[in-house]
Amino acid sequence: MPPPPTDFDAIVVGSGMTGGWAAKELTELGLRTLVLEAGRPISPEQDYVEHKPRWEMPFRGLGDRRATAERQAIQSKSVSFDELSHVFWTDDVKNPYSTPADRPFYWFRARQVGGKSIIWGRAVYRWSDLDFEANLRDGIAVDWPIRYADIAPWYDHVERFIGVSGQKEGLAHLPDGEFLPPMALNCAEQHVRQRMQERFGRERLLTIGRVANLTVNHNGRAACHYCGPCQRGCITRSYFSSVNATLPAAHATGRLTLRPFSIVRSLIYDRRTNRVTGVRIIDAQTKAEREYTARVVFLCASALESARILLNSGVANSSGQVGRNIMDHIKWGGASGEFDGWTDRREIGERPNGIYVPRFRNVTSRHPDFIRGYGFQGAADRSGWEAALRAPGIGREYKAQLSQLGPWTMSFWGYGEMLPREANRATLHPTLVDAWGIPSLHIDCRWSDNDLAIHRDMNITAAELLEAAGATHIEPNTNGPSTPGGSNHEMGTARMGRDARTSVLNGWNQTWDVPNLFVTDGAAMTSSGCQNPSLTYMALTARACHYAVDKLKRGEL
Amino acid sequence: MNRRELMQWLVATAGLSAVETLAPADLLAFGRDVHRRATPDAARRSLTAHAEQTVTLAAERILPATDTPGATDAGVTPFIEKMLSDWHTPEERARFLAGLQDLDARCRSRSSRDFVDCSEADQMAVLNALDAEATARRDHWFGRLKYLTVYGYCTSEVGQRALGLWPQPWRYDGCAPLDAPPTH
Numbered sequence: 001m002p003p004p005p006t007d008f009d010a011i012v013v014g015s016g017m018t019g020g021w022a023a024k025e026l027t028e029l030g031l032r033t034l035v036l037e038a039g040r041p042i043s044p045e046q047d048y049v050e051h052k053p054r055w056e057m058p059f060r061g062l063g064d065r066r067a068t069a070e071r072q073a074i075q076s077k078s079v080s081f082d083e084l085s086h087v088f089w090t091d092d093v094k095n096p097y098s099t100p101a102d103r104p105f106y107w108f109r110a111r112q113v114g115g116k117s118i119i120w121g122r123a124v125y126r127w128s129d130l131d132f133e134a135n136l137r138d139g140i141a142v143d144w145p146i147r148y149a150d151i152a153p154w155y156d157h158v159e160r161f162i163g164v165s166g167q168k169e170g171l172a173h174l175p176d177g178e179f180l181p182p183m184a185l186n187c188a189e190q191h192v193r194q195r196m197q198e199r200f201g202r203e204r205l206l207t208i209g210r211v212a213n214l215t216v217n218h219n220g221r222a223a224c225h226y227c228g229p230c231q232r233g234c235i236t237r238s239y240f241s242s243v244n245a246t247l248p249a250a251h252a253t254g255r256l257t258l259r260p261f262s263i264v265r266s267l268i269y270d271r272r273t274n275r276v277t278g279v280r281i282i283d284a285q286t287k288a289e290r291e292y293t294a295r296v297v298f299l300c301a302s303a304l305e306s307a308r309i310l311l312n313s314g315v316a317n318s319s320g321q322v323g324r325n326i327m328d329h330i331k332w333g334g335a336s337g338e339f340d341g342w343t344d345r346r347e348i349g350e351r352p353n354g355i356y357v358p359r360f361r362n363v364t365s366r367h368p369d370f371i372r373g374y375g376f377q378g379a380a381d382r383s384g385w386e387a388a389l390r391a392p393g394i395g396r397e398y399k400a401q402l403s404q405l406g407p408w409t410m411s412f413w414g415y416g417e418m419l420p421r422e423a424n425r426a427t428l429h430p431t432l433v434d435a436w437g438i439p440s441l442h443i444d445c446r447w448s449d450n451d452l453a454i455h456r457d458m459n460i461t462a463a464e465l466l467e468a469a470g471a472t473h474i475e476p477n478t479n480g481p482s483t484p485g486g487s488n489h490e491m492g493t494a495r496m497g498r499d500a501r502t503s504v505l506n507g508w509n510q511t512w513d514v515p516n517l518f519v520t521d522g523a524a525m526t527s528s529g530c531q532n533p534s535l536t537y538m539a540l541t542a543r544a545c546h547y548a549v550d551k552l553k554r555g556e557l
Numbered sequence: 558m559n560r561r562e563l564m565q566w567l568v569a570t571a572g573l574s575a576v577e578t579l580a581p582a583d584l585l586a587f588g589r590d591v592h593r594r595a596t597p598d599a600a601r602r603s604l605t606a607h608a609e610q611t612v613t614l615a616a617e618r619i620l621p622a623t624d625t626p627g628a629t630d631a632g633v634t635p636f637i638e639k640m641l642s643d644w645h646t647p648e649e650r651a652r653f654l655a656g657l658q659d660l661d662a663r664c665r666s667r668s669s670r671d672f673v674d675c676s677e678a679d680q681m682a683v684l685n686a687l688d689a690e691a692t693a694r695r696d697h698w699f700g701r702l703k704y705l706t707v708y709g710y711c712t713s714e715v716g717q718r719a720l721g722l723w724p725q726p727w728r729y730d731g732c733a734p735l736d737a738p739p740t741h
Contacts (some may be wrong), residue, residue: 053714054713054717055712055714058639058643059640059643059644060709060712061712062640062644062645062708065645066644183729184731184732186732187732190732223725224728225728226725226727227725248646331561342732344734345732345733345734345735346733346735346737347729347730347731347732348726348728348729348733348737349726349727349730350725350729351729384722385711385720388707389703389704389707392688394619394681394684394685395619395621395681396623398619398620399619399620399621399623399625399627402620402710402711402720403719403720454612474706511673
């Protein structure tokens with residue numbers, strides 16, 4: 001048997017949200033493509049466990065507290081980390097990083113085929129020129145090198161393939177997409193939408209969340225069956241992940257080679273030609289080093305991991321911007337309130353989706369305390385037996401409470417835009433290495449005054465929305481701001497721009513310094529918007545792939 | 558609910574109505590018997606045989622079998638044993654076990670008998686007093702017993718079925734009548 005090939009047309013580092021897209025586009029455009037994934041392979045039939053009932057879990061869903069404290073103290077802060085889904089996050093002991101003692105940063109990481117696309121929140125929102133023009137308008141950081149018109153066809157392209165359910169609302173600053181039928185609002189949410197419309201017109205609008213969960217069969221994947229815990233996988237492939245959709249499409253071309261357990265230590269750079277010629281990897285199981293070569297390399301390893309690879313390689317950083325401008329979304333501001341009505345109604349099934357209130361601050365008016373804005377996510381529901389856990393009483397009457405439902409309760413929680421600042425920065429740690437001897441990151445990141453002002457405003461306006469809807473017992477959220485990184489929307493560490501001196505990537509996600517090197521994950525983001533970012537990462541990736549292949553065919557890479 | 562599940566349900570509830578007619582002492586014996594079958598000695602790591610009986614009976618008093626199954630039927634005690642052994646800290650476990658001794662002490666001061674051997678009226682009086690204390694003070698050991706009992710019940714197969722949470726409906730209706738059947 002001949003040895004497995006080591007030379008390819010393209011190498012993609014990472015197999016998650018953007019790596020899967022790069023794999024699909026590059027192979028479909030004719031390139032023999034090697035996808036390198038640091039983690040293990042995933043077999044849906046074995047690894048997806050979304051239908052496992054509570055009583056089959058040793059801790060019934062409370063998680064293995066001791067193992068979590070020992071090995072996943074950071075990863076467990078993610079909202080979709082649970083007793084079963086914990087296997088889709090990394091081991092914090094094998095993958096250390098540091099922060100200043102008084103400035104924690106949550107770096108959520110997923111190493112397996114599919115990456116974080118298995119455990120993402122699936123919310124997909126387009127950006128608009130309100131976002132792409134923001135830095136220019138405010139004189140902050142650098143201007144995006146693209147506008148909505150540049151990316152809109154690629155949003156179409158991605159949405160058509162992944163399947164997005166949602167409601168068209170005709171908002172200029174949250175453009176509609178190519179939606180599958182929307183999921184339903186429940187009784188209380190319909191009421192709140194109606195009352196908000198009466199009070200705020202179209203300025204503050206409640207719509208059903210736009211999610212990459214199928215409401216009808218689509219591209220060979222089945223409609224959602226509303227079982228609930230998407231973060232544990234989906235045997236019917238009803239939500240988008242690279243395992244469920246893009247990697248199978250890439251595989252179908254016959255041009256994909258997927259190599260799991262392949263940790264990229266660095267890029268191989270040829271000074272003479274000013275090109276990367278390939279990558280050096282460490283086999284995660286044997287720790288053996290190997291090299292793979294290709295004509296073009298795409299970094300899709302996640303924002304901080306791609307920055308780490310660039311820093312460990314010492315390439316594409318003539319601007320000094322690699323690792324800088326870390327952004328996330330600030331969250332946990334909001335409020336909840338109760339409603340007296342619809343006591344004879346309840347939800348049936350688990351809708352894997354909530355509501356969305358598109359940004360309304362600094363859209364048509366100017367807020368005195370901050371620039372940019374936030375959107376609300378949220379949901380209404382009725383509490384079940386969990387409410388009885390802390391209720392007084394024992395015996396027959398107490399037990400009857402377990403099957404009673406609480407009042408309809410509506411909650412809003414905001415996701416706020418974080419400004420790009422050079423001081424929010426990841427650097428190579430001078431001594432700390434991971435379990436494979438690869439230098440780790442030191443991450444220094446904090447909220448700015450503007451970010452915190454956005455967070456404070458969330459509590460106020462969420463209460464206004466509930467008040468307009470006639471809610472009672474309105475309670476603002478008492479959690480302070482989230483920890484940076486906590487929204488799992490980290491981005492910005494190799495930003496796009498218009499000038500090689502102040503940005504890492506040009507308008508095609510191509511590094512200014514090395515023409516055949518592309519970075520298309522969250523690292524590319526020039527500002528953070530307030531929308532969940534994955535859709536934009538995917539659209540940028542597909543766009544960059546078509547550009548790169550076009551250039552390759554012309555001999556210009 | 559399909560036919561097979563309905564049959565299982567009928568079998569299960571037929572057994573339960575018999576349980577309801579038992580006198581307290583018989584109920585305890587029944588509970589001990591059920592428990593002997595459920596938890597071999599080798600599986601007991603945090604609870605002594607006496608503590609296990611105490612937990613089983615206290616859990617059954619918190620969530621008694623009625624027209625739906627109770628804590629014993631739902632296997633709450635093995636869950637509590639598991640949590641004490643593998644989830645809680647040594648300090649939390651020690652406080653819980655000390656609490657069980659306090660439970661016996663309170664019963665002995667009333668009737669010179671341990672909790673498991675005193676009258677149902679005394680058991681309820683002592684548990685109600687502890688519940689009032691735990692309601693006022695969040696870190697009370699009884700709060701942990703009650704939490705584990707209710708959580709263990711509601712996440713068991715018996716409990717999930719009794720509460721209509723299993724089988725899953727596999728559809729979504731955001732505004733269904735309260736008495737709508739969960740499945741098609």
